[in-house]
Amino acid sequence: MLRLVALIAGLALVPQLAQAQDALGGAVASQESIVTPEPDPVDSQEIGVLVGAAIGGGVSPGGLAVDGRYLYRMSDHDWFEVGANFVLGSGDAKCFRDRQSDLNCPHSLLDGFSAEATVGLRRYFAGQQQFRPYARAGLGLRLLSFSGDELRGVALPLSAGGGIRVDVANRVLVVAEANLRGGPAILGRGLGVRANLGLSIGAGVEFTLE
Amino acid sequence: MLRFGLCAVLLAFGLSCSSSDVSRSLGAQCESRDDCDERCLRGDDYPDGMCTTSCESDRDCPLAARCIDEEGGVCMYSCGDAADCEFLGSGWDCKDKDAREDGALEVEVCFGS
Incomplete structure (x- = not known):
């Protein structure tokens, strides 16, 4: 029971x-x-283009700088960057052989041409209202050319810099940025390994992708 | 020491740090006009070649050069004795040449020996 x-x-x-x-x-x-x-797919990718000036000198090209980039958000503050950068300067011949037969190439700050592919990281910091500062660093593979001197080379520069982005409209950002670049370059005509250094500043626009 | 430091900075930027004042316009070695801004003088009178510029008077030349009545008027480095021309390499000497502007005037310039 x-x-x-x-x-x-x-x-x-x-x-x-x-x-x-x-x-x-x-x-x-x-x-x-x-x-x-769930990650917000709307704001996780951006593309952009910057136009500015690159300052070179010696065997580092300088001139008009055009930069295209794709950004992928990895976290709230960190973005992965892939970009292509072009520097268009004068093609005047500047190299000469001194009396010891050594080649000297005293190019001005705005001489030469370069094409560079870069990968890097961008980190955003706290900003005010629609302004957000950021720092970035990257590694590039850079082709160098000084056409007037028939001088060509390859460089592996590290770049570091910073900028600020401003939200100006829905999915539209205005960006201003400055970068220092430095690394070894291998050049032809017997110049061998030289330092490839430069400073670039630019401004442009970035778009948030759907 | 200051010069060494300056050279180190220049070399870091890939710039020239040559001790002489040669350039594409005056003094550089050359094999053809492409090696110079304007003219390349070749032959026994110009060992290893000499980049230079055409001139009618000293005013057309750099401060360190005189305008002589050779090759239709060219700038050449002025000198006081042979030692002043040693930086150009072997085969150069300090010689008297007619000035381009005043043929009656002789000036001392570096020239092939």
Whole structure:
């Protein structure tokens, strides 16, 4: 008799236990959705173009600088950058052989041509209203050419700099940026390994992708 | 020491740090006109070649040069003795040449020996 009562009581409690389990599971699921939100796909990619000036000198090209880039958001503050950069300067011949037959190439600050592919990281800092400053660093592979001197080379520059971006409209950002670049370059005509250094400043626009 | 420091900075930027004042316009070695801004003088009178510019008077030349009546008027480094021309390499000497502007006037310039 006692066994029969216990069985009936157990059967009567089953629906209540199931309800309690459902409620608990729902609460846990709700909590998980708050802790790990789905990434917002709207703001996770950007493309941009900057125009400015690059200052070179010696065997480092300088001139008009045009920079195209793609950015992918990795976290709230950090973005991955891939870019292509072109510097268009004068093609005048400047190299000469001194009296010891050593080649000298005293190019001016705005001579030469370069094409560079870069990868890097950008980190944003806290800003005010629509202004957000950032720092960036990257590594590039740079082709160099001084056409007037038939001088060509390859450089592996590191770049570092910073800038500020301003939200001006829906999905449109205005950017101003400055970068220092430096690294080894291998040049032809017997010049060998030389330092490739430069400073670039520019401004442009970036677009948030759908 | 200051000069050494300056040279180190210039070399870091890939710039020239030549001790002489040669350039594409005057003094650089050359094999053809492409090696110079304007003219390349070749031959025994110009060992290893000499970049220079045409001139009618000293005013057309850099401060360190005189305009002589050779090759239709060219700038050449002025000198006081042979030692002043040693930076150009072997085969150069300090010689008297007619000035371009006043043929009666002789000036001392570096020239092939």
